[in-house]
Amino acid sequence: MARVVVDVMPKPEILDPQGKAVHGALPRLGFEGVSDVRQGKRFELELVGEVTDDRLAEVHQMAQTLLSNPVIENFTVRVVDA
């Protein structure tokens, strides 16, 4: 078994109202010194068997097709220890 993590983030030029809301809440709680917050999504995929280049290419395909919307989001794929 191997764990692959896909991080999905709104593109820098896309407005992120949720990140803005979190950013606005921090000073109200007394947390200072945060100049911006962007909110994204993290997917943890448990793969069956070995992680090969082909399998990773497939994860990229999943990320591009379903996990992210390439119009508004970027993603990264990385293998982590399960």
Add this chain to the structure above:
Amino acid sequence: MRIGVVTFPGSLDDVDAARAVRLAGGEPVALWHGDHDLKDVDAVVLPGGFSYGDYLRCGAISRFSPVMTDLVERARGGMPLLGICNGFQILCESHLLPGALIRNDHRKFGCLDQRLRIENTATVWTSAYDEGAQVTIVLKNGEGCFVADEPTLDRLEGEGRVVARYLGDNPNGSLRGIAGVTNERGNVVGLMPHPEHAVEDLCGPGTDGLGFFTSVLGALV
């Protein structure tokens, strides 16, 4: 004229959309998200709501439902397809329409009678309107902020593919005030406001929305 209305798990406005079709003079046909059967319909409406609970992204799961795989192909072949609110989100996720819809810039759910200008009357869903017509239609959304990159926005405006634009204050932060767009062929239209809620004087802000449903009947004759 048989107009299909798809029901997804979480659709809210499928019954209103079917009622609008009937009031316009068409025959509404209920379609189910899990079927490949389009029941010989001539056109289809994707209604508003929160299909699949808006999980992942609005419309992201619905896009891969069985009925959508057939619909995307038929729409590419020219069948009229109207997506309202959540339906618009599904059309963008399906890449039948450009851009995407994200959370309103002010982060609040908006529900109001919205004034719009109809800017393209050449689509099969807007031919009943006069160009530049100002109409009032219900708008209710939490994620109705239309975004696309600058070249796409320029192309949409240059090709006259902005179907409707918000008048007055921008209600959700949509870039360039865009409320609805069409594909190159003019058979697929996505609209954030709800014309199916403006088809009777008794409820809603009047009957300005009826034109979307009479337009397609005219186009199919």
